[in-house]
Amino acid sequence: MNILQPKVFFYLFCLVQLELYAQPKIERWARFEAEWTYASGGNLFREVQLSARFVGPDTTFTVAGFYDGNNHFKVRCMPTQTGTWTYTTSSNKKELNNKKGSFECVNATGNNRGPVKVSDVHHFKYSDGTRYYPLGTTAYAWTHMGQGLQEQTLRSLQNSGFNKIRMCVFPKNYELVKEEPELYPFAVREVKKDEKGNVLNVWDFTQFNPAFFQHLEKRIDDLNRLGIEADLILFHPYDKGRWGFDAMPHEVNVQYIKYLTARLASFRNVWWSLANEWDYVKSKTVADWDALTQAVVESDPYRHLCSIHGSTATYYDYWKPAFTHASIQDDAPVRHSGGVSTLRNVYHKPIILDEVGYEGNLKSRWGRYSPEEMTHLAWVGVMAGTYVTHGESYMFKDASDTIFWAKGGPFKGTSWKRFAFLRKILEEAPSPLSMSDVSRDYRTSSAGEGYYFVYFGNEVNDSWVFNLPAKNGEGPKLTAGRRFKIDIIDTWDMTVQAVPTVFETGPETDYRLFDKDLKKVRLPLRPYMALRIKEIK
Incomplete structure (x- = not known):
């Protein structure tokens, strides 16, 4: 009998340790849910108040619980930081009050990029x-x-x-x-x-x-x-x-x-x-x-x-x-x-x-x-x-x-x-678009330094003389001697065609910079054409 006691103690100790450390693992920005049952003869939507306080690394959320029918009550949490999270419930019903638990928030995977x-x-x-x-x-x-x-x-x-x-x-x-x-x-x-x-x-x-x-x-x-x-x-x-x-x-x-x-x-x-x-x-x-x-x-x-x-x-x-x-x-x-x-x-x-x-x-x-x-x-x-x-x-x-x-x-x-x-x-594109020279140029947008779009809308043009505004939204101004390549985008046919010519900005003239040799881009005679203009580093 005395020989078996340490083994029994060790077995119980392992069970306790397993229960302590076998926490659910929830991805960051995924959904954790805890559920309990409570029954009464009343209107459980009105009769029961339930909330839970979730505490994570440097973050605390208090969330409302809800009645999900068939005597089931739930609380949910979207963990925003990796690490250990704990929760404690508060309720006006003792059967749902002071319920505690924890889970481990792990790194997001796949297409989980968060809210x-x-x-x-x-x-x-x-x-x-x-x-x-x-x-x-x-x-x-x-x-x-x-x-x-x-x-x-x-x-x-x-x-x-x-x-x-x-x-x-x-x-x-x-x-x-x-x-x-x-x-x-x-x-x-x-x-x-x-x-x-x-x-x-x-x-x-x-x-x-x-x-x-x-x-x-x-x-x-x-x-x-x-x-x-x-x-x-x-x-x-x-x-x-x-x-x-x-x-x-x-x-x-x-x-x-x-x-x-x-x-x-x-x-x-x-x-x-x-x-x-x-x-x-x-x-x-x-x-x-x-x-x-x-x-x-x-x-x-x-x-x-x-x-x-x-x-x-x-x-x-x-x-x-x-x-x-x-x-x-x-x-x-x-x-x-x-x-x-x-x-x-x-x-x-x-x-x-x-x-x-x-x-x-x-x-x-x-x-x-x-x-x-x-x-x-x-x-x-x-x-x-x-x-x-x-x-x-x-x-x-x-x-x-x-x-x-x-x-x-x-x-x-x-x-x-x-x-x-x-x-x-x-x-x-490297960043979202904004008008390059707002209220002055309705055709040209910037997506960061050295990256532009020109959209012709329903205009039909046979060519476009390379020119860009000196202003570049909130970015640094365009200067002479910058070299660019151009793609022609057909927004309707959904095609992208590279232009073989390399363009280089000349000196600023009336808030704009043209190609130093006034080179042109030959355009298809169709509406809804756009240009993607990228600087050659």
């Missing part, structure tokens, strides 16, 4: 420092369509080159989007019929429907695997009394925000868009929008990107600190680069023209842009150091068509391919 953040005032980077250029698209209600169509949407996105998608949390009731969703965000209190015999759900706004949010989470994770940011639109006006989600009481809106952020703030590819066309939501004032925006910011410990979108040429006060960037519906600024570059100077934040119009064939003027025009506006935007979102709205039969702008599905247009080409051009 997108603002960089260099007007641009974006992933958290690991990689440049991010938002070349995105729009599919407002794609997660509310049938499962087959949702899978088709993901297949389309996988082959598209888009790295952002604008999408609504709530379903959409619009002339071109009439499908009834399978899931709703709230529990149904009772079912009634109106005077015409239509079935109406009466919602219990005190109880969320976890299945609705679980499905949304699945689709956000699907997008993450494709490298796509989910620009979530939290409210919109396209309800018109069908469900009533556009006219909920303010306290319900706040509870919805808190529940949504508790579930989704730990998803690294989430952006918050408070509304689409906020000014058309007649039940809310500017003060309401400010309060709801503040609720989002206060509920998100990781400070994901956040903005709000208005109707055409309706601008919010984007300089408010709650907004990380401006999300704008207006095509006027991108009719030439000088217009949209002015917005940068006004807001001193990244500018995303999230709706300039859509490629399509609709009767509405906003939905009948040619693919060439859609592509052109995107190039005008990036030349000014801003960004333009793609959209596609083709209808060949009737409103039951899978119009991508509304429902997702397959792409039927052609500009989407050109957005992927533009993204590749941008990612090959």
Whole structure:
């Protein structure tokens, strides 16, 4: 008996050590989740308060927990630093209070570059420092369509080159989007019929429907695997009394925000868009929008990107600190680069023209842009150091068509391919673009010292005399004796052709430097041509 005791002690000691050191390993910017069960006869959404304090290397987050149905409660964390993290829960229920645990945060791998953040005032980077250029698209209600169509949407996105998608949390009731969703965000209190015999759900706004949010989470994770940011639109006006989600009481809106952020703030590819066309939501004032925006910011410990979108040429006060960037519906600024570059100077934040119009064939003027025009506006935007979102709205039969702008599905247009080409051009440049000589030269942009773009838009030219502005944005001025090579970019045919000639700048003349021998570049007689001009070191 005495001989066996040390062995038993050693065995138990090993078990204890294994339990202490076998911590879960979570990648940096991935999602850690802890779960417990608690049951009672009451409304667990209202009855239980749960939060957790996560402590990591030089970082502490306090996150809200949430009820996920079937007596399950969860807390989630997105660790931002490698090393050991510990957590302790707080709750008004003893069964959920003072729960403790830990995990090890390890280096990110593969395509995990972390959340997108603002960089260099007007641009974006992933958290690991990689440049991010938002070349995105729009599919407002794609997660509310049938499962087959949702899978088709993901297949389309996988082959598209888009790295952002604008999408609504709530379903959409619009002339071109009439499908009834399978899931709703709230529990149904009772079912009634109106005077015409239509079935109406009466919602219990005190109880969320976890299945609705679980499905949304699945689709956000699907997008993450494709490298796509989910620009979530939290409210919109396209309800018109069908469900009533556009006219909920303010306290319900706040509870919805808190529940949504508790579930989704730990998803690294989430952006918050408070509304689409906020000014058309007649039940809310500017003060309401400010309060709801503040609720989002206060509920998100990781400070994901956040903005709000208005109707055409309706601008919010984007300089408010709650907004990380401006999300704008207006095509006027991108009719030439000088217009949209002015917005940068006004807001001193990244500018995303999230709706300039859509490629399509609709009767509405906003939905009948040619693919060439859609592509052109995107190039005008990036030349000014801003960004333009793609959209596609083709209808060949009737409103039951899978119009991508509304429902997702397959792409039927052609500009989407050109957005992927533009993204590749941008990612090959050493830095984001900005106008070289803002308000004076609407054609020339810089991507760092010795790296320029010239975009001719819809002009048709047979040649171009080499000349660049002396100014180079915020960089050092161009001087004489610098040698350059040029690529001709066909933005529509998506080709790049090297020019064999070497060009050299002569002396400055009236703020510009021409080739010292006035050499020219022979151009194709086609619109939408651009030049990429790189210095030879």
